[in-house]
Amino acid sequence: FKSLVKNFKTCKDADYEVPASLKNVLRNYQKEGFRWLLTLAGYSFGGILADEMGLGKTLQMISALLYEKENGRLERSLIVCPASLVYNWQSEFGHFAPALDVIPMDGPKSNRKKIIAGDKGDVLITSYDLLRRDIDLYEPKHFGYMVLDEAQYIKNPKAGTSKAAKIVKASHRFALTGTPIENRLSELWSIFDFLMPGFLYDYDTFRTSYESPIVNNKDEELTKRLSAMTSPFILRRKKESVLKDLPDKIEEIKYTVFDPAQKKLYDSQLVRMKNLINMTSQEDFNKNRMKILADITRLRQICCGPSLIVEDYKGESAKRELLMELIEEAVDGGHKMLVFSQFTSMLELIQADLDKKGIPYYLITGATPKKKRLDLVSAFNENDVPVFLISLKAGGTGLNLVGADVVIHYDPWWNA
Numbered sequence: 001f002k003s004l005v006k007n008f009k010t011c012k013d014a015d016y017e018v019p020a021s022l023k024n025v026l027r028n029y030q031k032e033g034f035r036w037l038l039t040l041a042g043y044s045f046g047g048i049l050a051d052e053m054g055l056g057k058t059l060q061m062i063s064a065l066l067y068e069k070e071n072g073r074l075e076r077s078l079i080v081c082p083a084s085l086v087y088n089w090q091s092e093f094g095h096f097a098p099a100l101d102v103i104p105m106d107g108p109k110s111n112r113k114k115i116i117a118g119d120k121g122d123v124l125i126t127s128y129d130l131l132r133r134d135i136d137l138y139e140p141k142h143f144g145y146m147v148l149d150e151a152q153y154i155k156n157p158k159a160g161t162s163k164a165a166k167i168v169k170a171s172h173r174f175a176l177t178g179t180p181i182e183n184r185l186s187e188l189w190s191i192f193d194f195l196m197p198g199f200l201y202d203y204d205t206f207r208t209s210y211e212s213p214i215v216n217n218k219d220e221e222l223t224k225r226l227s228a229m230t231s232p233f234i235l236r237r238k239k240e241s242v243l244k245d246l247p248d249k250i251e252e253i254k255y256t257v258f259d260p261a262q263k264k265l266y267d268s269q270l271v272r273m274k275n276l277i278n279m280t281s282q283e284d285f286n287k288n289r290m291k292i293l294a295d296i297t298r299l300r301q302i303c304c305g306p307s308l309i310v311e312d313y314k315g316e317s318a319k320r321e322l323l324m325e326l327i328e329e330a331v332d333g334g335h336k337m338l339v340f341s342q343f344t345s346m347l348e349l350i351q352a353d354l355d356k357k358g359i360p361y362y363l364i365t366g367a368t369p370k371k372k373r374l375d376l377v378s379a380f381n382e383n384d385v386p387v388f389l390i391s392l393k394a395g396g397t398g399l400n401l402v403g404a405d406v407v408i409h410y411d412p413w414w415n416a
Contacts, residue, residue, distance in 0.1 A: 004043060008232055011039035019066045022096060026063060029242040033060040036235050037174065038067060041145070046173040046195030048151065050236035053178040053333050053406070054250045058092050061147055061176060065123065066097040068144070074122055075144025080165060082150050083127035084256040084322035089149070090125060091255050105130055106257075113137055128153050128161045135164040146170035150325070151177040152332075154194060155187035157203060166194050179332035180236070185211040188230065195233070239405070256322045261315025266302045273299070304346050304411050323410060324353050330406050331359060331386045337406035338388045346410065347389045354387060361387035366394045377401060 007014065016038045018031055026034065033049060037060065040047045049057050068074040079089055086104050093102040103121035105112050115124065116137045131138065146168055148154060154162040173195045181188050189211070192200045200206050210226050213219040258266060273295045280288055301308040305317040323339070330337050341347050344365045354361050362376045362385055373394075380388050381403035388401065 007039060007043075011036050014039050016067060019063060019070055019097075021099075022063050022066070025096065026059070027056075027242070027245050029237055029245055030056050030060050030063070033057075033235060033237075034063045034067070037061065037064040040174075040233065041068075041172040044171070045233060046175070047233045047235065048175045048177065048181070048191060048195070050177050050179075050181060050234055052236070052238045053329055053335065054252065055237060055239065055242065056250075057176045057178065058089065058149070059096055061174065062093060062097050062100075065145060066100060069097075069100055069122060073144075075142075075171065076119070076121060077123045077145035077147070078138075078143045078168065078170065079123060079125045079147045079149065080128055080131050081125065081148075082153065082325055083129060084318060084325060085149060085254075086125050086127055087257050088255045091253075093123065105134075109134065116141065128165075131168075132160050132164040135167055138164075138168050141169070143168065143170040145172045145174065147173075148175045148191075148194065150329070151175035151191050151194075152179055152181070152187060154190055155184065157186070157190040157193060162190055162194070166197070178329045180334075181234075185214060185226075192230070192233075200229070254322060254326070256318040258318050259316040261313075262302065262306055262318060265306050265310065265315075266299065269295070269299055269302060300411060301343065301346075304341070304343060305349050307349055308343060308345055319410070320349065320353065323350065323408065324357065326408060327354070327359065327387060328357070335406045336380070336386050336388075336404045337408060338390055338401055338404045339408045339410060340390050340392050341410040342392045343411070344391045347391060350389060350410070359387060360385045361389055363389045364394050364399070365391040368394060373399065380404075 011032075014035045016035045018026055018034060033051065037047065037049065041064070049060060051057050051060075065074060065077060081089060086106070090102055090104045093100055100122045101120065102123045102125065103115055105115060105124060105126040112126075112130065112134055115121070116134065126134070148165060154165050156162055175191050175195060177191075181191065186203075186207075189200050189203055189206050193203070201209070210222055213222050214226065273292070276288075276295065277285075277292065280292075285292070298309055303319060305320050306313045306315065307317065327337065327339070339347075339350065341350070344367075347363060347365065351361070351363065362380055364373055364376060368376070376388075377399055379385070380401065388404065390399075
């Protein structure tokens, strides 16, 4: 027991060697996170990697899985994340750990059944929704690592998604979340119920003994006790604490994938364009250049949100959904952000999404008078409004937006 406690206190110095291919990639705080994950796994504990958004939680988890693979200890593992991030995880594995065989779960259930029943793949990546629908296929299986990304998806212990996640058998369970969880004790309990069932008792006992006295009576003694119980299993670093170790800015490309309705629309527009170009002679091509350019723009608009060009579009919009997930995570983490789009009509759609979620925002487009722009900029730099929507043309110059620490380019500017 003494040796366990000692190892926990010194896990940043634990002798887990970072894989050679990642030695010069991982920053020092990420190497500590890598060792922390493996120290927990070594003692068969689970944990929550709760580093702030942008500090590379995905990379730290991938490096731990790669280490296990290189040391011949990796059983087939399972990553569960929001549907919009499945291909993002696949891309990160491809970039940082190409030696791992990674299979994203998609296609019809018959295809997913074949993958789960087989033994191909070091790591399977599925979405929360598909996990819930396929739980009968996962139930008989056993995984080495099971990782929940955006673990706030299981914050409601009674929801089908939470129940499904807790049914799957795995030797090591980890949760990743960029949102602070210490303020929502029922969410904390639900995640621990996934990681180490019983560690925080059953929910009724936890609610009576901890949640109610802490939330209703601000019981400091109990707050300290709960913190002492859970802190060895939660690693959260904020940008300020590792700032010496960070570059001026961290750039990330987030990938997402069309749902069937959006894909069908995109593919039909693509076929139409190809036919137009194939039928066009050089002379016609020169004449039709603007029309072809407009068609390319339509492809971009379908990616941004089919509602831009299709009235009463009823399907999903992958990018819009991913954006809202990013915004909610950033807001929960106390960040302020700028969201740029080339299309003012797209900003209107994002406005509607923010209104629905009750998230306050400011908006600047080419139609915003100069005086009002400056007033909005001053207000944003000084108050707590978390989101500023800006059209790329209007926001190109003269706006000193120092209040934000996250910038999202919804559709990066391009020049044909």
